[in-house]
Amino acid sequence: MAAQPLVPARLAFAEDGTPWSDTFGDVYHSTDGGLGQAHHVFLAGNGLPQRWRGRERFVVLETGFGLGLNFLATWASWRDDPERCGRLHFVSCELHPFGTDDLARLHRRWPQFAELSAALRAQWPVLAPGLHRLHLDGERITLTLYLGDAREGLAQLVARADAFYLDGFSPARNPELWSPQLCRQLAHLAAPGATLATWSVAGAVRRNLHDAGFELAKAAGFGGKRQMLRGRLPGAAGTAPQPAGGTPDAAPRRHALIVGAGLAGCALAERLAARGWRVELIDAAAGPARGASGNLAGVLRPLPSVDDNRMSRLTRAGTLYGWRHIARLRAAGESVKAAACGVLHLAHDAPQAAKMRAVVERLGLPVQHLRYLTADEASALAGWPVPIGGWWFGDSGWVHPPSLCAANLARHGDRVRPHFGRKLGALQRDENGWCALDEQGTKIAGAAVLVLAIGTAVRDFVAARLLPIGSARGQVSLLPAEPGSAPRVVVCRGGYVSPEVDGQHCTGATFDIDDEDAAPRLRDHADNLARLDAMLPGITAGLAPADVGGRVGFRPTSPDRLPMVGALPAASAAATATPLAAIPRQPDAWVLSGYGARGLVWSEIAAELLASTLDGDPLPLERDLCEALDPARFLLRPPRSRATG
Template identity: 45%
Template sequence: MTDPLIPAVLAFRDNGTPYSPLYNDIYHSAVGSLEQAQYVFLRGNALPGRWQGRRVFTVLETGFGMGINFLMTWAAWRADPERCARLHFVSTEKHPFTQADLRSVCAKTIPDPEIASLAAMLADAWPMLVPGSHRLEFDGGQVTLTLIFGDAAATLPVLRLRADAFYLDGFAPARNPDIWSPAIFKSLARLAGEEATFSTYSSAGEIKRALLQNGFVYQKIDGFGWKRAMLAGHFSPRWRVRRYEPPAPLAVDERHAIVIGTGLAGCAAIERLTARGWRVTSLERHAAVARGASGNPAGVFHPLISRDDSVASRITRAGFLYALRRWEALERLDGGKRLRSDAGLLQIASDDAEAHAIREAIERFGYPSGYVHAVDAGEAQRLAGTPLARGGSFFPHGGWVDPAALCASQCAAAGDLLTRRFDAEVGRLERIDNQWSVFDTAGQLLGRAPVVIVASAHEAARLASLRYAPTRSIRGQLSLLPPGSVAPLALPVIGDGYAVPLADGVTLTGATYELDDPDATLRPDGHRENIERVIAMLPGFQRNLDSAHIANLDGRVAFRCVTSDRMPMIGQLADETAAARDAQRLRGAWPLDLTRSEGLYGAFAYGSRGLVWATLGAELLASQIEGEPWPLTQDLAEDIDPARFLIRALRQGTVS
């Protein structure tokens, strides 16, 4: 179970140096925070020289604190004309500052105007204080900060990245021994790239021993300020210290990808790849984008709250927060035009027991009110503007989006790097000469590229020839209630059903849930079911809806693709033929043991959570392709790995 976050307490020593009352230690030397970062961490890792001429360079820090090391690294990158194309900075923090305290401490302690300006940008982008990964982008995505809020002892072992430099900057070993434990250094060795460097202000004997035991070579050099000595060195193991190598970029002759499908999954992948300079060809069997389930008039988005902070809750939380940041960036590109509603979203509990359980979960995890807060029936009625059956949860940043508009915005952001082909019915894929060839149903070549992303929902498993991908189809019928037919709503309300007030006065309700039902025609019974579920949540909802009105309602039928565990399929696809050949050896396999289909990736089976999963899923795919730090921890990525069902079959001995 995820532990709740406990924010840092902002305090100052008599000399004005910020310190932590929890650890009774200072955040930086009283001699100067900027000078310390420059001397100990940039100079100690031979930066900026080591990132010059590199496409991607990754720094991993233990202990984000005030963010001074990140700000100084960012400033050095900006000032370097030979800088790497993309700088990744990954940092863990068990006790992050609140946004207000971060602004305050930076304003009081950063004298340099340039660094203060960067600190203001960091504070503006500062994430909500909820556990997990938070990916922030600066300078058009060329500088990426991935913050991991949680205990480093728990989070470092599940990071997936290749570090080029380590900033070891926790509180002093005597004050915070946990962040200098042997297990921490073992995790660092697992993540180190070839010749990765490290530096730390500390020169304690236990740190030297832990470094040597895990394959690092160190030098003792002059310390900063009043410190007599510090350590710097590099990763150079004399023996094998890890089972798996850290991720590397896919070796390609040309940065060109084919994306099959232009719904939420496909368009998000297009935007994330082209943002990194990839050329993308999209193939769509319809005449326009977002014609399948992504073509619904609106879709709701919100986090998922559970008493045990389940895998689905953690992935949805990360996806929700990352999607909000990416949508804001798209809105800025489009002159500030909003893609989504902004009044929040209300989730009504199905009964009093559920309302109590959700309230307990919100209190247990200490979620900030800007993320979610429990509301009683009276407060819920005030928010919705109509009587409600009971209270529930309010998500201030939840709401609804027009999926087709979002897809169009993502494709527009790709600009000239995107080539679109419509009415292209893909029949099969074939690997030829280190590239994937994509053929239509008549056998004609549609395109060739070293990378293919299959984002075509129900067709994805067939196109990728996956036997171990148990997807099914869910028929969902939506109902569109004309203006004046029902009581007006101030915001979307969801529960056992949902009601979404659209901009034109129409209210969207839905959706039915019918397994493996291929009928695409509207049914009066489906409209009636949708309305009855909404009335159970909103007793005053029904106004002018008799049987005649219901029979003539407009609506839409769409088919959602789901897996048997209701989690999406996102990641590089496994080579099932190779797995079958080595089935006996792979009986106890882990995902990293599998041979993967080179250059072939999947993004499908998003069910009803495409809006909160698609953008994060696309960032995960792009990170895997580019060899960048993953935006999700490895354990969560494995829970949505398309190979997870193959792994289960191998362990059960049913792969032949």
């Protein structure tokens, strides 16, 4: 079943002016001062900033984000510490998040955090269920927010926390956030030597934490509270669930060999380089994005469903993270040709229109992210009469993939060494790691870690029984266009058409399985024009297939339409009851593939997922979604379910 729609917090105040929750009948922080409580209880209670000193990475996990005050105080303390850790991860859960306007009003109470709070609000996510990853302060601060019930969120996290901030509402008002189950989840997520702190010393809280394995001690409380609670999990062995394939010992091995310089490979090169890795990037073409990633314009938007299934959640996560990534690249001075002009997804017929309305009502997402439009409303936005209504994604749009690839490679260019015009002939592994050879047997490059992001060509190096990658030929058509001509937004209905980009509309695309014809075909242009005319009746008048240009790309597909992101399997079969983590893997070999027609949707979130896995960071997606992307998942399914379609 779909997660329940989020109910945002309603701004309210107690009689003394302390922020108040009507839902829980409790204050958001001590009436003696929220900032003092943050420093005394949560920072000092966890031995911070001392404990993060000398560390490359430190992870804080909080059970209630609320106003974000604990986060801002921790961020500011980290900034003020000359001996701070290299990177600080802050992971937090919030069932009833505030909107940006309410946060701005609340944050004015702490003008000393004006710069930090403004940066936080600038990236504040769409209030949609699930994990949201925000990179701040030059990516030295990473905030991973789970919007939804903390009990569900903690069960889905893949992380190892060094310190816990237990800051839910009063156990009497919100007992679920202090339950035995939740306390066990905290212990499961603890890194070696993990500590906790909370203002609550309630007997049930102490009992539940003790039963979960924490050693506890009371300490002097803050303000009017006489006592607070500190804890430590002795002998914590880092038992938090890890992605299948394990996490490498990253420190001495932060050197990757990436094969493929399309959307997948360039995105990963940037994500690893941002973490300080050195990257060798190999591609047979003379530059990046010369294959399936070379289209004039592609669509970056989600695909909702009434049950908010894995495809729905993954496309939403990929879309939201992708647009935030583009904004970060632009803020860093890189040029990405893209526009969040909105995407109109028209229904095929009246029954589907009714289903689309039901999806919008069921998910209850913010209207700027998803709403239903009538035919008249859709026509007004498109600038052309359309036959039926459909979904409107107001924060989505089109992206020019080659410019995104170029920006990703330029962002940390000193750490990415390209090897263009070098066709891979063979891969070898020895005690030093992986080595890539060209077709003459000459070494191209080597590194400790190998990542195959080579599109359909992965089939030349990995057996189909290990990685059931298919190929889908896609042809797009390019139509002459005047600036401002219709459609003014992206329109989809069995295909897509972009607004005017560089004097052209990009429309398509065909999707032909195992068709290896690399030349554009007139019949495919005719098919694209027919789909376009069905979307926007009459817009192709006077155009013949011979009048349009286009290009062909070959997209790697997977049997279940989800990408393959993770460690490369070493076994060709496994019993259906085998845990994914128990399936043997090729040493230090990873894969990014199976993106199909959604390369833009998957590429950035998949790169962040794999880079986080390789470097040992908390993961940006829920555990069930990580498992849904594991390349070994097909080994656990009957052969009939592996047919690519």
